Amino acid sequence: MTSEDGRESKGPETKQTHRLERKWTFWFDNQSKSKQGAAWGTSLRKVYTFDTVEEFWCLYDQIFRPSKLPANADLHLFKTGVEPKWEDPECANGGKWTVTSSRKANLDTMWLETLMALIGEQFDESDEICGVVASVRQRQDKLALWTKTSTNEAAQMSIGRKWKEIIDVTDKITYSFHDDSRRDKSIRGRYNV
Ligand code: MGP
Numbered sequence: 001m002t003s004e005d006g007r008e009s010k011g012p013e014t015k016q017t018h019r020l021e022r023k024w025t026f027w028f029d030n031q032s033k034s035k036q037g038a039a040w041g042t043s044l045r046k047v048y049t050f051d052t053v054e055e056f057w058c059l060y061d062q063i064f065r066p067s068k069l070p071a072n073a074d075l076h077l078f079k080t081g082v083e084p085k086w087e088d089p090e091c092a093n094g095g096k097w098t099v100t101s102s103r104k105a106n107l108d109t110m111w112l113e114t115l116m117a118l119i120g121e122q123f124d125e126s127d128e129i130c131g132v133v134a135s136v137r138q139r140q141d142k143l144a145l146w147t148k149t150s151t152n153e154a155a156q157m158s159i160g161r162k163w164k165e166i167i168d169v170t171d172k173i174t175y176s177f178h179d180d181s182r183r184d185k186s187i188r189g190r191y192n193v
Pocket of ligand 1: 040041084085086087135137181185
């Protein structure tokens with residue numbers, strides 16, 4: 001449709017959408033459903049890829065809330081093309097900042113604040129970010145922000161500080177290397193902020 005001044009105008013039924021800087025993908029892993037002894041990752045599923053603000057809110061309203069999940073389930077939002085696995089080339093040399101939560105309401109709020117910060121590109125080192133994982137566990141729920149280059153301490157510290165501001169956390173949080181988690185579960189964090 002063309003208006004009188006010659007510019008393209010949208011028809012009455014066309015809704016305007018707001019495109020994000022990049023594409024993001026939600027993943028879901030319901031480990032409570034996976035068979036005993038099954039290899040890690042067999043229940044991990046890619047759920048939905050989006051690149052507009054409108055799709056994000058639609059998805060968030062309908063399903064993507066950690067408090068709705070059963071125990072032992074994980075929900076992920078990762079950059080499209082990056083798989084939420086240590087084995088993915090973007091994650092292989094990376095690590096994660098982890099924050100725990102004992103209240104479901106709190107987990108939901110921190111999750112939403114993190115999602116908005118990611119899709120809104122609020123981190124200065126956005127190239128360093130892989131994605132975020134919400135894990136519902138019997139003991140304690142947690143959120144983990146995965147980043148790409150674990151040895152780049154300056155970048156990780158900056159991301160950790162910014163993340164704490166975003167989710168309004170004042171307690172110390174810890175960064176662990178995927179390499180350590182892979183090799184030896186007893187090795188704890190490498191950086192604290
Ligand atoms: P987890 O899901 O990060 O911790 O890893 P969880 O379930 O909260 O349990 P916790 O007791 O360690 O706190 C749990 C286990 O899943 C790891 O020790 C690995 O055996 C396996 N695992 C987790 N991840 C993220 C991966 C991965 O990316 N690749 C592979 N191969 N195994 C993984």
